[in-house]
Amino acid sequence: MNTEEIIKLSDQYVMHTYGRIDLVPVRGEGARLWDAGGREYLDFVSGIAVNSLGHCHPAVVRAVQEQAARLIHVSNLYYIEQQARLAELLVQHSCCDRAFFCNSGAEANESAIKLARKYAKKRYGPEKFEIITAEQSFHGRTLAAITATGQPKYQQGFEPLPPGFKYVPFNDLDALRRAIGPNTCAVMLEPVQGEGGVNVAAPEYLAGVRELCDQNGLLLIFDEVQCGLGRTGRFLAYQHYGVEPDIITLAKALGGGFPIGAMLAKEEVAAAFAPGDHASTFGGNPLACAAGLAAMQETLHGGVLENCARVGGYFKQKLLELAGKYSFVKEVRGLGLLLGMELAVPGAGVAARCREQGLLINCVNNNVLRFTPPLVITEQDVDRAVGILDNAIKVVGDQ
Ligand SMILES: *Cc1c(COP(=O)(O)O)cnc(C)c1O
DSSP: OOHHHHHHHHHHHSOSOSOOOSOOEEEEEBTEEEETTOOEEEESSHHHHTOTTOBTOHHHHHHHHHHHHHOOOOOTTSOOHHHHHHHHHHHHTSSOSEEEEESSHHHHHHHHHHHHHHHHHHHHOTTOOEEEEEBTOOOOSSHHHHHHSBOGGGTTTSOSOOSOEEEEOTTOHHHHHHHOOTTEEEEEEOSEESTTTOEEOOHHHHHHHHHHHHHHTOEEEEEOTTTTTTTTSSSSGGGGTTOOOSEEEEOGGGGTTSOOEEEEEOHHHHTTOOTTSSOOSSTTOHHHHHHHHHHHHHHHHSSHHHHHHHHHHHHHHHHHHHHHHOTTEEEEEEETTEEEEEESSOSHHHHHHHHHTTEEOEEETTTEEEEOOOTTOOHHHHHHHHHHHHHHHHHHHHO
């Protein structure tokens, strides 16, 4: 099928939940993507921080091919070697002691919400159930996850929302202090907010949040679905801060492109779940976990974190130079290769210009250009991207 035929077929039969761009990617390799017309792109979206090792990383492809030929799925009625090994790897490289596997970020957060409520009810009684989250946060699209998400645009039209959530401005410790009440059981935050515009938590803020949680008997949940797994130059974003959460949620990059999510918790917290309390049919199946194992081993031991920190620093410097050239670039922010450039004008036009020139980026919050390239990109890739971006910004600025 050609591009037009694919778009027509999709528009006719697929539910219209996405505002799609007229681009049909058909093949990928590293940071490169090709569309149905054979055109090449430099991919600085990476499936929204999913393809952190680049497209079709050989180690992930091999693991998926071999595992698919041996055993794709069995039930969690049985023990699964790949699941146990992936849990071990995640525990060894985090502050947590146990893992639960699911299939997406929203499900990982659902699991965290359920665990936090169960733990608090067991330990403190039935009235402790409320979870405080941040404005501009994003936690996924299930009913509980949109309710946890502190942005009305994701909630409107889906009421009634489940009770037990409260929102505070991000990076405002006093607001959090005031919001904590007798019903509060947990605080859930992204150390770096992704969809909300690439907002980095201040070190004093996260340290203060931990202290407030400890003083009030609250669990601290870090949603690292986007900022985790190497994206910021450390394996987990919280490791920049020296502040340990009680629960961590993961997904996006976990399977190297294959769908898998996880919820990690410290032993004492994890113990609140008894057999039968939570489950997922597909969660932790052999194929997803084989992909996850390959992707995480490469992330941890393939020089990926070092490359991300180095090239991320280089990229940020280049973006800051661009910001110095154009008055309508308001701010450059982010950590590692989760970077954002806030404009004083809508960003969609810039992203479209970039695409015409062969660079894929996307825009969040209307006016923040977000950059989530593969963590394996080179300085030359950055130079090419920044050249294209410079031209695109110049054109939009001239209009
Ligand atoms: C993408 C994202 C989610 C939701 O993940 P899905 O796999 O789409 O359900 C949750 N939290 C954060 C921080 C995300 O970026």
